[in-house]
Amino acid sequence: MSVDPILQVDGLSAGYGPVPVLREVTLSVPAGTIAAVLGANGAGKTTLLRTLSGLLRPTGGRVLFDGADLRAVRVEGLVRRGLAHVPEGRGIVAELTVDENLRLGGLWRRDRADARLAQDEVYQLFEPLARRRRHAGHQLSGGERQMLALGRALIGRPKLLLLDEPSLGLAPRVTAQIMALLRRLCDSEGLTVLLVEQNVRSALAVADQGVVMSLGRVVMATGAAQLRDDEKLRHAYLGF
Structure with a gap:
């Protein structure tokens, strides 16, 4: 597995009109891995995906995808470069x-x-x-x-898949099947996934990295196994 980041986000800020949502978000996702973005409702997770996919213009910071700066690239250009976004609600x-x-x-x-x-x-x-x-x-x-x-x-x-709440409203068996498929595609095809998910246990079971957001900021980024297995970290950042 490559350790080179296919996605590098540095100081990314964005919002809706005068209302700021993302506040200097910084994260790195290596190629061929799954990064689970976790946090309470209103943490800025969906806004992060919308900004990365070009649906929302950033107000600050930089996004590098596969070595290219995406700030001036149109949505259709992002798709041609290998970025796909599956929004919440399936679409x-x-x-x-x-x-x-x-x-x-x-x-x-x-x-x-x-x-x-x-x-x-x-x-x-x-x-x-x-x-x-x-x-x-x-x-x-x-x-x-x-x-x-x-x-x-x-x-x-796609090289990078942005996936927003894929388990929403699904039976646990179907959720497990989809999560297992994502893991298989990363391992066999080299797909990279940035996964926003409220089902924390399911997400951490397949992810390589856990990125915890709160009030528009990244408050922790660590190995998924460490976050899953460390009771103190889970209580401090995820509430269980």
């Missing part, structure tokens, strides 16, 4: 079929043959989607919708 097009949603994820790709291959690979990863490929998005279960949102992101063969 599929409910009126389109599973197959159409997946094809939508690869429309920007010039290599049409590989885009089709990537779609076949998604069906292999998510067998429930293969069985329901002609069904509309609104006909899917919550777990299937999460699989579809994740699969659509993977069509672009």
